[in-house]
Amino acid sequence: MENTLSLRKKPLRLAKIVMPILITQLALYMITFFDILMTGRYDTYHLAGVTIGSSFWLPVYTGLAGILMGLTPIIAHLIGARRKDEVKFTVQQGLYVSVVLAAIVFLIIRYGVSPILASMPLEDEVRVVAADYLEAMSLGLFPLFAYTVLRCFFDALGATRVSMAIILLSAPLTIFTNYLLIFGNWGFPELGGVGAGYAAAITYWLIFFVAYGVAWKNKLFNDYQLFNIWGKISFKRWKEILFIGVPIGISIFVETSIFSAVTLMMSNYSTAVISAHQIALNFTSLLYMIPLSISMGATILVGQAVGAGQMRDAKQYSFLGVGLAIAFSFISIAILLVFREPIASLYTTDTKIIALATQFFIFAALFQFSDAIQAPVQGALRGYKDVNMTFVMAIVSYWVLGLPIGYLMATYTDLGPYGYWIGLIAGLTVGAITLTIRLIYIQKKKFA
Template identity: 25%
Template sequence: MSGTLMGVVDTLMIAPLGTDALAAIGLATSALIIVYSGLFGLLSVVAVALAQAHGAKDQHALAAHLTSGMVLATMASLTVAGAMVLAFPGFSRLTSSPAVLDALFPYWCAVAAMTVPYALFGVFRGLYNAVDRPWAAVWIGLAGVALNIPLNWLLIYEADLGLLGAGLASFAAKSITLVIAIWHWRHAPGIAAHRQTARFNWAYVLRHVKEGLPVSLGSLGEGSAYAATGLMMALFGAVALAANQVVHSIGAIMYMVPMGMTAAVAIRMGQAVGAREVSRYRPIFLAANGVVLAWAALVFAPLLAFRDDIAGALSTDLEVIALAVPMFMTMAFIQFADGLQSIALGALRGQTDNRVPNAITISVYWAVALPLAYAVGFVLGLGPSGVLAGYAIGVLTSALILQARFWKRTRAA
C-alpha cells in the first residue's frame, strides 16, 4: 500500500511540471510494474514461509526464514537495480520524444536505487503480517508516504530538481521507512517474542529461490503484460501516456484493498497450512472474495460519477483529460476482475501451489489479454480505452480459471 501511495504522490506533485514530465513518469511506471512484480513475487514466498512457521509455532524456523529473506532481498534488489540502469537505452524505442527521455533518465536512476530498501522492507512487512502484527507494517509504511510529501516539495520545487528530485525523495523516504522497521523489530515490546535470531543458512535461501522463481515468473508475466498495455500507449503519443498515468494512479489506489487482501489471504492460508487446519481453507477464501467484491462495488459508482473531476484534478491539459475520462470506465471493470484473480492467487500461494497457477496467468495474459488489447485498441480502432478493454477480458478469464482451481483443490476440505 505504501509503495502505491508513494507513486501516486509522485504523480500528483509532478503533474504541474507539464505533460512531458507526466508522460515520463507514466513510461517509468509501466516499466516499474515489471520490476516490482518480479521482486514481489520472489519475496512473497518468504512471507508465506514465515506464516507457516508461525502457524506451526516454530520460532527458530521463523528467525531462519527472516535472515535468509533479508539476504535474498539484498541480492535480488541489487541485481535488479543494476539491470534497470543498463536497460534504460531501450526506452528510446518506446518514445521518440527527446523531452520525455531527458526528463526520465535521472528519475529512473533514483528509483532503481529505491528497489533495495523496497525489497528489504517487503521482508519485514511479511514478518509483521505473518505474526499477526499487520498494522505495524501499515503505520511504518504510511510514515514513509507522509515523509515523501515534504521531501518531494523540497527537492522538486525548492531545489528545482524536477523529476530527479521526485526520485531522490522517494528513495530517501523508502530508506527511512526501512530504518524505522528495523528499529521497531529490535525494540518494540509487542514483537519481542519473535525477535529470536538464527545463523544464516544457504539452504533456506535456496528453498526460497526454488519456490519463489515460479511465483516471480508468474508475477513478471502478469506485471509485464499490464506494463505492455502502458507501453502500447506510447504508440499513441505523449498525451496518451499522460492520460494512462492519470488513470493508473487512481486504479493503483483502488487496487490497494485487493492487493492487501491477496497478502492477507496468503498469510492466513499459510498459517492454516502450518497448523494443519484444513477446515479453515474455504472460509478464508470466501471471506476474502467477499471483501474484494464489496470493495469493487463500493468504488465503481463514484469512479464513474466523478471521472471528469478526477481527471481534471490530476492534469490541466484538456487533451489528457478528454482521453482519460473514458479510460476510467474500463479501469473500473479491471478492478473487479483483478480482485477475483488476486484472491485466488493468494490462496493458492498460501498452500505453496505456485507452478500451475503462475503458468495459467502467464499463458492467459500473453495468449489472450495482450492480443485482445492490441486487437481492440489498434485493429478495431478504439484507441487507449480499447487497449484497456481487451486487457480486462483477459484478466477476467485468468480469474475464473484460478478460482475454479482453488475450489477443485479444496474439495475435501
C-alpha cells in the same frame, strides 16, 4: 496462532488482518501516486517521463519483490505449526536474498534501461526524464527490498498493524520531499520528475531504518532475536524461499508488466494519450489496493490455518476474502463511473487530457469485478503454497490472450488506445475464472 474460530467470528478476524494491510498498501502506493500527481502539476513532459520510468520500474520491482513475498506463507506455516525457533533463520536468509535481488535490479536500471529508451519513439525530453528518474530512485533499492523481508515477517505473525504504523510515515515524507525537489522550494534544486525519484529513495531508506528498529527493540518480537546472531548463508533455505517465491514473483511480474507493456506500446500515440492512460491506470491501481490487501490477508490466515492442519478454516477464509472483495468492487465501479471528471482533474488542468482520461475510466470500471475475484483467489492459493499454476495461468491469460486481443482491437478497430483496455479486461476475466477452478481443486485435494 489463535484456536479455530466460528464462521461468524471469522469475518471480523479477516477484517482485523486486512485493514492494516490496506492502509499499508495505500501508503506505499502513495509514493508513486504523488510522484505522478505532483509531476503532472509541474510539466506535461516530465509527467510523461515519470510515466515511462514507472512502466519500467513497477513490473521489475514488484516481480522481484514478489519473490520475497514467498516468506509470508513460509513463516505463516511455521507459526501455525508452532515452530517459532525456525523463524529467525528464515528471516535472515530472506535478508540475504533481498540483497542479491536488489543488486540485480540496480544493474538492470543502470545498464539495461537506457538502450531500451533510446529505441523507443519518445521525445528527447521525455526520454531523459525517464532515465534520470529511474537512476535517482535506484539509490533506495537495497533498503526497499530489505524492508519487504521485514514486512513479510511482521505480517506472517499477524502483526499487520506494525507494518501499517511504519509505512504511514512514508506518504507525508514523500509529499514533502517531492515539494522540495520537484519544484525547487526552500532553496533546493528544481529537478522536476527526477526529484520524485530522489524523494522515493529517501523514503525507502527511512522506512527500512524504522522497520529494523521495531524488529530489533519492540517487545512483540523479542523472542525471535532476529539480529543477535547471524547464521551463515544457507542455499538449502534459499531454495525453499525461491521455490515458493519465484512463481509468486513471476505471476506478479506478468500481471504488472502487462499494464506496463500496454503503456509502452502506447508510445506511438500522443503525449496527451499517454498521460491520460497513466492517470486512469494510476487511480485504478489505487482502487486495486482493496482486493490486493484482502489477497494478502487471505495468504496469512489460510497459511496459518493450513500450517495448523485446520483445512476447514482455510477454506472458509478463502471464500470470505473473495466475497469481501466482490462487495467492494461495486463501490469501485460506482466511483469510476460517477466521479470520472473530478478524479481526472486532480491530476492535471489540461482539458484535453481530462477528456481522454474520463473515457479510459469507463473501461477501467469494467474490470473491477474480475480483479475482485482473481486477487483474493491468488492470495488463498499462496496460503496453500500452491503457486506454480498461478503464474502459468497469469502468462496465458495476460500475455497469450490479453495483450494480443488488445493489440488487435487497438490496431484494427476504431477503438484506438482504448482497445488495449479491452484486452486487459479479457485477460483479467480469464484469470479470475481459471484461478477459481484451481482453488476449488486444491481445497478438495486437501480435504481428501
